[in-house]
Amino acid sequence: MRIPKRYVCLFLLPSCALVQSRVFAQSGAQGGAGNTAVGDSLPVKRVVLYKTGVGYFEHLGRVRESQDVTIPFTSGQLNDVLKSLTVLDLNGGRITGVEYGSAAPMDRQLGDLRLPVGEKASLTEFLGALRGARLEVRSGTSIISGRLLSVERKTRIAGGTTLEVDYLSLMGDNGELRTTELTPAFSVKLLDRGLPAKMDRFLDVVSAGREADVRRMVISTAGTGDRSLFVSYISEVPVWKTTYRVVLSSKAKPLLQGWAIVDNTVGEDWDKVELSLVAGAPHSFIQNLSQPYYSRRPVVGVPETAQVSPQTYEATLIPSFAPLSGVVTDPSGAAIPNAPVKAYSLSGAVLGTTQTNANGEYAFQNLPEGPLRLEVSSSGFRTATINGVNFSASKPVQQNATLQVGNQSQQVTVMAQAPSVMTESSSLSGGARSLGSGAALGGDLPLNGRNYQSLVKLPRGASPAQPPPTPVATARAQSESAAQAQDLGDLFEYKLKEPITIRKNRSALVPIVQSPIIAERVSVWNERSGLPRPQRALWLNNSSGLTLDGGSFSVMEDETFAGEGIFDPIRPDEKRLVSYATDLALIVSSRNNTERQRVARVRFDRGTMIQESEVREKKTYTFRNEDTSPRIVIVEHPVRPGYQLCNDIQPAETTAAWKRFRVPVESKQTKSLVVEEARREETTFAVTDITSDQVALFVHEKSIDKTAEDALQKIVAQRAVVADLDAKSSDRDDEQKQIFDDQQRLRENMKSLKGSPEEKKLLQRYTQQLDAQENRLEELRKEIQQLEAQKEAAQAALDKMIEELSLDVKL
Helix, strand or coil: CCCCCCCCEEEECCCCCEEEECCCCCCCCCCCCCECCCCCCCCEEEEEEECCCEEEEEEEEEEECCCEEEEEECHHHHHHHHCCCEEEECCCCEEEEEEECCCCCHHHHHHHCCCCCCCCCCHHHHHHHCCCCEEEEEECCEEEEEEEEEEEEEEEEECCEEEEEEEEEEECCCCCEEEEECCCCCEEEECCCCHHHHHHHHHHHHHHCCCCCCEEEEEEEECCCEEEEEEEEEEECCCCEEEEEEEECCCCCCEEEEEEEEEECCCCCEEEEEEEEEECCCCCCCCCCCCCCCCCCCCCCCCCCCCCCCCECCCCCEECEEEEEEEEECCCCCECCCCEEEEECCCCCEEEEEECCCCCEEEEEEEECEEEEEEECCCCECEEEEEEEEECCCCCEECCEECCECCCCCEEEEECCCCCCCCCCCCCHHHCCCCCCCCCCCCCCCCCHHHHHHHCCCCCCCCCCCCCCCCHHHHHHHCCCCEEEEEECCEEEEEECCCEEECCCEEEEEEEEEEECEEEEEEEECHHHCCCCCEEEEEEECCCCCCECCEEEEEEECCCEEEEEEECCECCCCEEEEEEEECCCEEEEEEEEEEEEEEEEEEEECCEEEEEEEEEEEEEEEEEECCCCCEEEEEEEECCCCEEECCCCCCCEECCCEEEEEEEECCCCEEEEEEEEEEEEEEEEEHHHCCHHHHHHHHHHCCCCHHHHHHHHHHHHHHHHHHHHHHHHHHHHHHHHHHHHHHHHHHHHHHHCCCCCCHHHHHHHHHHHHHHHHHHHHHHHHHHHHHHHHHHHHHHHHHHHHHHCCCEEEC
């Protein structure tokens, strides 16, 4: 298919990233592609480097007629190229074939020669491997020939010295066996047909191991005239790295500078290539496609992990929300109803939308704390934009707005009622130094506009009346990033604005980020970190609008190094805590207090009494600030399942493992933070098992109220009635059983009296007793029936009382 030059081609890489590649004009003006001679390599024109250690490469060059083009690769590159190669003739030609040098493993190649000789065979081993071959051996003036029988080593003693000598045995054509010593002057000639060629091949294979690892891919084309040839593939490359500079100043907003470290190790110069750096985690793997496969088990490497020493902090899981409200009026003070109010972050993202009510009032309840911008509009009025609205979760913020009469497309921009301070100042008036900051490090001459000129030495003969150099801070702020950032779905790309040249086996440091950023200087205390002191940190709010790739960062405070650290990738408008130094000015102590509270609630439900009590734990953090400047301390308190905060303090934010509290500590002052938490405990009792003694104990402990006490006493009394009836019924059963036993005894006695003189008299007596017992048994049966009926009724009444008992009492 013929592809016109003006079209744009899209290729889907194996890493699932959609990459756009430009089609260059034949003249070379667009892509700089010159004529490519026969057999020449196509120049690299575009490189995209990924964080997973792979790179996407585009080559573009000119071919003529049916020309072959060669691209060199290493064996490691070839595997990735084979599974990602794309070749296009952009002017109607066609690709007739792609070839590359295949190489079997050395042991496989040596095995194919059918020579039992290893890669590192000695002379003796080599001759022993030729056993049975026809040889001609010259040793001095003697010449012997025949088939090699053996090579053996013997010990010989000469002049009191023991020597080990190698002997070679040959079987001549006449059947004569001859042996000769292998002296330094001997030579061997191979007489078998084809054997010298095999030895040449053996030496070629062995010597190839010392050659450079280059696998040349030849692309064959067919067509007419001059044409443009496009080749793309992925290849393993070093992971590009990111490093940042956070510049803090008491006179300007914090500035973030980002640099990318790029390594060119592919063995080819990158001459004016379009370079893009992609942050993300596309999947990639190595598959050994370049070597012949012999059905062996695959080799799976052991995963490598890197341990990072600097401490990092978790990202926000539950942000802190702050209320924001106000009234929108016209110039006369009348309320404007139904006016849309929108809140934006500094990067332009919409944080919330609402509108005023009939009284002109609006309110936001779920805005994240921090700086934002408000936009208020209404038909017949100019749109009002309020910048610098800054608030925290500790107190509500009131921000009113007055709309001027005019066209809605017109805008009026004002500052908020209480402008926010972006960072705290680490320096004091009068030049006093401040512990824990970097302002006074390295001497008393910071590199600012006032002192920098005195440090510059003028060259000989130069006029001292030259204009002063630009201050370092000003020059830093005026510098621009060399990269343009954009989202690629789940990935993020830094694309260099201008082509770059990096020679092979060289590296480059490329500026990719230059943006003001919101940064608050704080001190972080985490008792479980094992560190003796709090850490000096920055609470970054990524207001740059860019995704910041993870990497190391250095903090420059008033043009002096103040510390460094590492942070993970940060998305736009994400807030992240990063530490960079130890705060030696803060002294910390903490103590615990656990208190078990009495029963606070009792519930009865379906025959179960549930008592709820609380275990309260109090953690007190105490900070002493010995510095001459105030501190904002961020306390990381652990998140524990089942515990809820009891006091009025609320965390500034919550992560998966920590609650972060903000504690301001003034200079030379001591401040405490008390975190009180409670965990609910439940104790369950079966109402049917509660005794009168337990009821008395509950009353004594005040764990039930009067209503619950009366209900339990009624149940206990009813249980006593059921128990009494059950006891009476049991007594009747015992009496009945005793009568049965006595009757059995009487019947046995009557059997034994047959034929005796006392038989008549005793039979009469026993008959009377049996008659009386039968009467009593009849009475007992009736009594037992009555008692069982009474017990069933009493038990039913008890069950009903328990079933109907449903109380929920807070004590």
